[in-house]
Amino acid sequence: MDQGEREAFVLIEGPLGEWATRLRTASQRALQDVVSAFPFEAGDHLLGPAASETELELLLRRLPWTPDAVVSLYRYVGLDN
Numbered sequence: 014m015d016q017g018e019r020e021a022f023v024l025i026e027g028p029l030g031e032w033a034t035r036l037r038t039a040s041q042r043a044l045q046d047v048v049s050a051f052p053f054e055a056g057d058h059l060l061g062p063a064a065s066e067t068e069l070e071l072l073l074r075r076l077p078w079t080p081d082a083v084v085s086l087y088r089y090v091g092l093d094n
Contacts, residue, residue: 046076063091 064087072079072087
């Protein structure tokens, strides 16, 4: 890699800082969404019954970014607090 190619990889502080702020804000919002949807402490829940299709649809409508693995957990195992 020559000097010209190295310069192409220089990160500009302003846009990088703005990106970090947007990422932090989005992460905080996502965490608040999860806590509001599942308001119990880790370890304070039991397994079962499996979630109904209506409950799964509500989950995905409120939190469309929910990972497929979490949706499958609720679909087949469920959680009950």
